[in-house]
Amino acid sequence: MGTDTKSEKTVTTRSRIASVLRYDLPASLVVFLVAVPLCLGIAVASGAPLEAGLLAGMAGGIVAGFLGGSAVQVSGPAAGLALVVADLVVRYGWRATCMITLMAGALQLLLGVFRVARAALAVSPAVVHGMLAGVGVVIALSQLHVILGGSPQSSAVENILELPAQIAGLHGYAVFAGLLTIAVLLVWTRLPQSLRLVPAPLAALAVTAVTAWAFGWDVTRIDLSVNLSEWSAPVWPQGDWHGIATAVILVALLAGVESLLCSVAVDKLHDGRRADLDRELTAQGVANLVSGALGALPVAGVIVRSTTNVRAGARSRWSAILHGGWILLFALGLGWTVTFIPLEALAALLVFIGVQMVNIGHVHNLRGHGEVPVYFVTLGGVVVLGLAEGVLLGLGLAALLALRRLTRVTVRAAREPDGRWHVTIDGSLTFLGVPRLTAELGAVPPGAAVDLDLNIDFMDNAAFEAVHAWRQNHERGGGTVDIDEIHDEWYAMAAGGARRLPAKTPPTAPDRWWLPWSHRGRRRLPAAGSLIPVRHQAPGGRPAVPDLLAGAREFHHRTAPLVRPVLHGLARKQEPSHLFITCADSRIVPNLITASGPGDLFTLRNIGNLVPRRGAAPTDHSVTAAIEYATEVLGVRTITVCGHSGCGAMAALLDGGEKAAELPELARWLRHGHLSLARYVSAAHEGAEQGPLDRLCRLNVLQQLENLRTHPGVERLLLAGRLELVGLYFDIPAARVHVLDHHSPVPAGPV
Structure with a gap:
């Protein structure tokens, strides 16, 4: 027994190792190539040392990947946090910002332990998408100045005001480097899949770096020197404790919400195990503790890297962990290669990312829910006022709109x-x-x-x-x-x-x-x-309202x-599975006796539930058209003919047409029931225990099923096995639905 268990564990372990080598290892290399340029670019946008971006990518990949609740999510420095970090660096300094990141991680860890991750999903997606779009606009505006050879201003508004003068100036090769990077990014996504083995960001930086070196362009070079022996501990921020506490809460909440929303989005891209959000939030907290202690940027789940990971074929968390390891090896062993990358190329990459963060698809999705104003108010607030102010404006407007919807009242008064x-x-x-x-x-x-x-x-x-x-x-x-x-x-x-x-x-x-x-x-x-129960009546005794x-x-x-939700989904197309032919008798309610709903039955009603044979006189195109449309266009799988007890049309046939003598059009229509009457006469010995009218009503259903087979389209589908004919009989006084045998008027039994 013990040997079998060990053998099973050995087989399972080998299978997991094989899966990692086959799927996760290649995926980790793809994500690594995407992550390195983004880590460097976000560090530039945040005003942090370049090595802080790489170390954050390492911490997010290894720590959050190992402990996280999502199997395929990849964490690292996020563009959505760049504005917050840049402001903190200016206000408190870099080492103090690392301490704020560390404390934010501790707060995230505490929130994860108390299992409050689901509460973060209560934040309106319109606010989150508006915030990210606003951050993208601010990043793009600031880095555009770098491409043009200048320096970013202190706010997005000032960047806009200074932009005309910046464009009018002479910028030399800096502009060429930026434009070349953007051109490669645009063209790369349109190349055949076989040529896009290298991710677009890495390809753009490599092409620009090689071109600048080959032609001797005078561009700004970046310097990266990661030396772990020079590590210095984070320091406590100096200033008002209210501002410090606000910064910690802001970093924790923004990074946490972005990570959780990313987990939910990534779950839709794969068929594996669903994410444990509380575990994911706890892992993000530990990762930010480590990242802050190492002197790196705050980390969060990143949708670009996570999507790349899934599309590259990752199956487990080992892809994220390995990608973090590759980043660490790159920083320690190949950091010197970064010196070839022009700073203007990194700025162009950030402009491209910033523009992509303004996703028009999100606006389209929000239109049907009336949340577009929340999106644009948040976006505008982030650009004009700042990140925290914009988010608060968006949250406030979202709350007001929700309150308005929850308390909406309609009052109608009419005579x-x-x-x-x-x-x-x-x-x-x-x-x-x-x-x-x-x-x-x-x-x-x-x-x-x-x-x-x-x-x-x-x-x-x-x-x-x-x-x-x-x-x-x-x-x-x-x-x-x-x-x-x-x-x-x-x-x-x-x-x-x-x-x-x-x-x-x-x-x-x-x-x-x-x-x-x-x-x-x-x-x-x-x-x-x-x-008390009453019925509204007018003085004359008739209902006051029709x-x-x-x-x-x-x-x-x-x-x-x-x-309404069901009908909304059916509004554009009907896909019934049954053509239901029954009598126009007011006592027959097809959806009631079949317990069906909207979209189930394509219903055809006429007096006597008659189906004229092909070519029979008098011609009736309405019945034929309904059968043709149901079988050829709607593709119904069943045609049901449902008769009922006490049918007036069958009673008129039994009386020899005397009851319909004064109704000439009805008399003409009932000629289609003569075959049913002939069948009744020839089968007088069958069903003798039933009354004459009841027996004719049942035989009429069987005759109409035979009439259906005279229509070529119906017969063709029956022979192909794509259509079935069913006869039903509704006993009105007993409220019973019976299935009829095709060869006998005696019911096969109740449904």
């Missing part, structure tokens, strides 16, 4: 034909909706009879007081108010002094929606305050909120 007023209130009835509510209710004339429908999922005290006061004043003036609460009885409970429900309630399916109009009552709240319109109104109130 019915019978003189009564119908008022409908939909949504969440809170104090925010009281001004509009009182204005609409005030438009109802004094003394009018009012039907008030409360289709609400919440009512606070201010809203109740407004409705109750209006009702009392209206009734004192001689009017009447009947209140119908479609969901929970918010008004009735408040009026009766009962305890109010604690929270909003979702829409519920209407009670007994399938009842005929004549069997349904409406819950009304008369002046006395007690609920039942059809009242039914449509009830659908809007009760059913529409439930089916």
Whole structure:
């Protein structure tokens, strides 16, 4: 037993090693080649030493990769944090910024231990995408000055104002280096896949470096000297502790949220194990502890590197770990090669990355949710005011829009034909909706009879007081108010002094929606305050509002909120699986007796559920067209003919057409049922225990199935096995659906 277990473990270990060598090792090299230029560029944008970017890439890859909750996410210095770091370097110095990174890591670790990672996902994606876009704009504007041979200004606004003068100046070879880098980046993505073995950022820097060296361009060279023996410990920031605490929280939250959102996005790109967000946040905290202690930039999960990792075929966390190891080896052994890269080329790479961070696709995705203003307010705030200010503006606007949506109320008041007023209130009835509510209710004339429908999922005290006061004043003036609460009885409970429900309630399916109009009552709240079932009637005894319109109104109130998501998905295309042919009899409701919903049945109804044979007279193109469309265009898999008990059309056939004598068009149509009648006569010995009408109704279904086979398209699909014919019989008084045998009028049995 023990030997078998050891053998299984050995096989498993060998399989994992083989997987790492086959998939993760090559992927780690690809990610390494992408990461090195980005690490250097982000260090430049952050105003940090170049080695700080490489060390951060190493810490993010090895530490976060080893401990993280996502198998394929790759962490490292993130462009989204560059503005924060640049501001901290100016304010506190580089070594103090490393201490802030270390403390931010400790905060992330604490948050991960307390399992609050899911709470970070409550931040509106519009704010996150707007923040990243704003950061991209700021980075692009600042590094554009470097390309032009100048120096970045202290703010994005100043960079914009100084840009015309900077463009007008003479810049020499610096501009050539920057433009060449951008040109290679643009062209590289359009090359055939076989030629794009080297990642675009590395190729662009290499081409520019070689070109500048070959032609002797006078460009700014960068220096990289990583010597671990010269490491110095981070120092405590000097200044107001409020500002230091704010900086720690800002770095921790921004890096944490970006990492968690990256984990969620990467989960959609692979079929492996889903990310453990709390573990991922904890790992990011440990990585930032290590990165801060080493004197490196703060790290976060990076979508560019993570996406590259997945597309390169990574299967496990070993790809991220190995990529961190390659960065460390590069920094220690090949750092001298960086001196060949022009600073203007790195600036051009940052401009390209910054422009890519303004993703128009995100704006398109946000349009349907009404969050585009949040995106642009956040973007503008980051560019004009600063990162923290822009994020706070975006969060504030997102909260206001969410509050507006949650408390949105619709009030409609209209005079019915019978003189009564119908008022409908939909949504969440809170104090925010009281001004509009009182204005609409005030438009109802004094003394009018009012039907008030409360289709609400919440009512606070201010809203109740407004409705109750209006009702009392209206009734004192001689009017009447009947209140119908479609969901929970918010008004009735408040009026009766009962305890109010604690929270909003979702829409519920209407009670007994399938009842005929004549069997349904409406819950009304008369002046006395007690609920009694009544039916609205005019003085003449007829319904005051036509039942059809009242039914449509009830659908809007009760059913529409439930089916709207389904119908929205079906709005562009129908894909029914069944053609359902049945009688026009009002007692047959196909969706009711089959428990089907929108999009399931392509329904064809006529008197007697008849299917004219091909070429039969009188010609009826409507039935043939429906069959043709259902089979050839919609591709239905089943055609069902459903008859029913007590069919009037079959009764007319049994009477020899006497009942239809005064209805000439009906008499012509019933000629298509003569074959069913002939079948009934020839099979008089079958089903003798059934009544004549019931037997003819069943035989008629079988005959229509045979008629269907006379249509070439139907027969062809049947022979190919792509279509099936089904006969059903609905026994109305028993409310039973039976499946009919194709060769006998006796039912094969209930469904």
